[in-house]
Amino acid sequence: MPSKAFWTEHFEDAYRDARKKRREVIDRGLLLIAHQIRQELPTATAISVTSSLLTAVHDTDGTIWRSLDAATADKLSRPLLNDVRDTLLDMLDFARTGHPLLAAGWQEDPEQPQTYRAELPADPDQGQAQAQDTAPAVGDRPHGKPGEDAGTCAQCSRLLIWDGSGKRVNDEWGEYLCTGRPPGGTKSAVHVLDAPIASTPGAPTPERHPVNDFPPGVEFTSYGPDRFAPHLPFARRGYLFTVPSSWPDGIAAHTNSTSGEMAVYRARGEWEVRDIADSRRVWGSGPSRRVATGLALQEIARRRRIQAAETAEQPVG
Numbered sequence: 001m002p003s004k005a006f007w008t009e010h011f012e013d014a015y016r017d018a019r020k021k022r023r024e025v026i027d028r029g030l031l032l033i034a035h036q037i038r039q040e041l042p043t044a045t046a047i048s049v050t051s052s053l054l055t056a057v058h059d060t061d062g063t064i065w066r067s068l069d070a071a072t073a074d075k076l077s078r079p080l081l082n083d084v085r086d087t088l089l090d091m092l093d094f095a096r097t098g099h100p101l102l103a104a105g106w107q108e109d110p111e112q113p114q115t116y117r118a119e120l121p122a123d124p125d126q127g128q129a130q131a132q133d134t135a136p137a138v139g140d141r142p143h144g145k146p147g148e149d150a151g152t153c154a155q156c157s158r159l160l161i162w163d164g165s166g167k168r169v170n171d172e173w174g175e176y177l178c179t180g181r182p183p184g185g186t187k188s189a190v191h192v193l194d195a196p197i198a199s200t201p202g203a204p205t206p207e208r209h210p211v212n213d214f215p216p217g218v219e220f221t222s223y224g225p226d227r228f229a230p231h232l233p234f235a236r237r238g239y240l241f242t243v244p245s246s247w248p249d250g251i252a253a254h255t256n257s258t259s260g261e262m263a264v265y266r267a268r269g270e271w272e273v274r275d276i277a278d279s280r281r282v283w284g285s286g287p288s289r290r291v292a293t294g295l296a297l298q299e300i301a302r303r304r305r306i307q308a309a310e311t312a313e314q315p316v317g
Contacts, residue, residue: 052089149289158171220264
């Protein structure tokens with residue numbers, strides 16, 4: 001039977017995870033507020049708030065908006081102020097702690113009690129625009145096939161996947177924003193693709209594994225919570241793909257009785273490939289989407305070869 005020490009550590013692990021999530025809500029809320037404010041005040045670098053009310057906006061030269069200053073009050077629209085207020089309320093309500101803003105690194109104004117100041121983070125959209133202005137030649141940009149594994153994030157080490165454009169990466173849940181810490185330098189608000197390991201001249205080429213030999217025509221399409229009914233054994237988010245009827249080579253398509261429609265998703269700490277037909281059979285699982293899909297394709301190929309052999313042995317007529 002687990003000891004008290006075990007259950008204490010079990011509780012403390014959950015507490016630490018919850019504390020990290022509370023901080024993440026504050027950080028992402030501030031990122032949202034930064035994006036909203038810069039729609040109307042592009043030079044904004046910091047804000048001051050009292051409770052859930054925005055009281056001032058600052059830039060590198062000083063205060064550019066203050067709530068009670070008639071000269072600057074019209075620089076921010078009422079709908080935007082309402083959006084900022086609602087975001088702040090959500091941030092504070094979720095935190096459930098006496099000083100969530102202080103805990104997240106905000107600074108209290110010594111001259112105005114209960115007023116807190118925070119430096120605004122870089123806007124990911126603005127960073128993307130700047131990157132496009134100074135982008136390298138098309139052939140030099142990192143890119144990949146939409147839906148394929150792109151490697152890991154240099155900041156949070158999560159598995160990354162090329163998005164629909166093939167030029168940007170998101171994690172396995174479709175999220176672009178990153179909360180990890182970089183090994184050095186300035187932190188990026190979005191996932192950063194880890195630098196590939198340079199190959200050594202003259203080194204042997206790694207042997208290809210069967211799980212990497214996807215048949216032509218396999219394309220991944222992401223799906224969301226509304227794709228499958230809640231009682232079905234599929235994750236709320238994942239990817240769909242179709243196994244070509246011509247897979248594997250040398251097998252006549254008319255002999256294939258196995259369904260070609262598959263879903264691949266995260267389940268119990270690994271990736272799982274499941275038939276979306278009535279059988280909902282699990283065809284393969286593994287530590288990454290590529291491995292799970294490769295193993296599933298191998299098993300499907302084996303089953304289809306058996307079916308083809310049985311069909312060939314049946315008497316004609």
